[in-house]
Amino acid sequence: MLGTKLGGSEMKKYLTLENGDVFVGEACGDLGAEIEGELVFTTNMTGYQENLTDPSYKNQIITFTYPLIGNYGVSLGTSQSDRVQASAVVVREMTDEVYHYQSVISLDAFLKQQKVPAISGIDTRQLTKIIRQYGTMKASLTNQPVNAKEAEMAHQSAIVKSATRSVTDGKENEHVVVIDFGVKSNIVRSLQRPEIDVTVVTPESTFEDISELHPTGILLSNGPGDPTDYSDFLPVIQKLQEQYPIFGICLGHQLLALANGATTYKMTFGHRGSNHPVKDLITGDIYMTSQNHGYAVDIDSVKSTPLEVTALEVNDKTCEGLRYPGRPIFSVQYHPEAAPGPHDAKPLFDKFINLMHVNGGVH
Numbered sequence: 001m002l003g004t005k006l007g008g009s010e011m012k013k014y015l016t017l018e019n020g021d022v023f024v025g026e027a028c029g030d031l032g033a034e035i036e037g038e039l040v041f042t043t044n045m046t047g048y049q050e051n052l053t054d055p056s057y058k059n060q061i062i063t064f065t066y067p068l069i070g071n072y073g074v075s076l077g078t079s080q081s082d083r084v085q086a087s088a089v090v091v092r093e094m095t096d097e098v099y100h101y102q103s104v105i106s107l108d109a110f111l112k113q114q115k116v117p118a119i120s121g122i123d124t125r126q127l128t129k130i131i132r133q134y135g136t137m138k139a140s141l142t143n144q145p146v147n148a149k150e151a152e153m154a155h156q157s158a159i160v161k162s163a164t165r166s167v168t169d170g171k172e173n174e175h176v177v178v179i180d181f182g183v184k185s186n187i188v189r190s191l192q193r194p195e196i197d198v199t200v201v202t203p204e205s206t207f208e209d210i211s212e213l214h215p216t217g218i219l220l221s222n223g224p225g226d227p228t229d230y231s232d233f234l235p236v237i238q239k240l241q242e243q244y245p246i247f248g249i250c251l252g253h254q255l256l257a258l259a260n261g262a263t264t265y266k267m268t269f270g271h272r273g274s275n276h277p278v279k280d281l282i283t284g285d286i287y288m289t290s291q292n293h294g295y296a297v298d299i300d301s302v303k304s305t306p307l308e309v310t311a312l313e314v315n316d317k318t319c320e321g322l323r324y325p326g327r328p329i330f331s332v333q334y335h336p337e338a339a340p341g342p343h344d345a346k347p348l349f350d351k352f353i354n355l356m357h358v359n360g361g362v363h
């Protein structure tokens with residue numbers, strides 16, 4: 001059944017796109033809430049809980065192209081941060097008939113609890129075709145019809161405020177410092193080993209703050225928004241890369257590129273999904289990867305930097321990996337931590353830790 005009625009709601013909701021298109025559906029999630037955001041789509045067939053709680057989706061309205069969302073509920077330990085980060089959710093059908101032994105709450109109830117609005121009964125195939133043609137655009141989700149002008153939104157900085165926290169007990173001698181631009185829990189989890197301490201620090205940290213932690217390696221995390229909004233942190237990366245092994249993931253990859261003089265650009269509709277093939281130019285291997293990004297590193301701009309392109313997206317040949325020859329520094333545009341998605345690239349965490357071992361840890 002299309003647009004399952006949830007919690008007895010028959011309330012209409014209006015999704016108004018910047019180009020003037022209007023979709024009318026049924027309100028679910030937080031029924032009263034109205035929001036604006038950047039309308040994006042993800043082709044993930046599963047993993048809605050991980051997507052919704054991924055801080056990289058801050059200020060974005062997520063359209064799920066998979067037609068049935070919510071059927072395995074929401075479970076403990078699956079979220080990628082402590083709350084829903086996306087502004088709103090667009091689905092073809094949301095169900096609260098949940099079948100999963102670990103589910104503790106339905107998706108609709110979770111969204112209500114988190115005060116996040118959603119709209120169901122939308123032809124998400126048609127909507128996705130519009131986004132593919134016109135590109136990612138601003139949109140509003142309202143309880144009454146509005147005109148497209150009102151759906152226009154000023155540029156919102158999506159920078160996440162984070163706090164420094166020690167993830168492990170600090171007794172061991174190898175120490176990864178994660179710069180938290182909006183880090184996903186599974187990145188931190190993927191680094192954890194008995195011999196490794198992990199400390200997560202805010203991007204307001206200075207080079208001195210970070211050095212005082214005696215890192216053996218630095219992980220530049222994923223995060224929301226336009227990478228050029230983070231220019232304040234680039235001088236810190238420039239200093240860190242003189243001394244420490246670095247692994248950049250997604251936003252972290254883009255910031256490593258910017259810190260070395262490359263440029264980034266906004267893609268038409270980005271890559272959001274779990275089946276993006278990436279070719280590793282060093283080994284020739286192809287990985288299936290999990291992705292969620294709207295910006296990319298300009299490959300031509302890398303030529304005049306000390307960096308080298310190490311991977312390409314097979315379909316559109318965009319930059320998926322970089323390394324700094326001669327230094328223990330590399331980055332990827334995709335998500336080796338998955339959550340959700342395939343695990344082909346998981347060995348990159350071991351690669352980073354091995355680089356730290358080889359480097360011996362610069363203290």
Ligand SMILES: NC(=O)CC[C@H](N)C(=O)O
Pocket residue numbers: 056221222223224225226227249250251252292293294295296
């Ligand atoms: N997942 C991420 O780190 C996304 C990076 C950046 N916000 C982008 O959309 O390109």
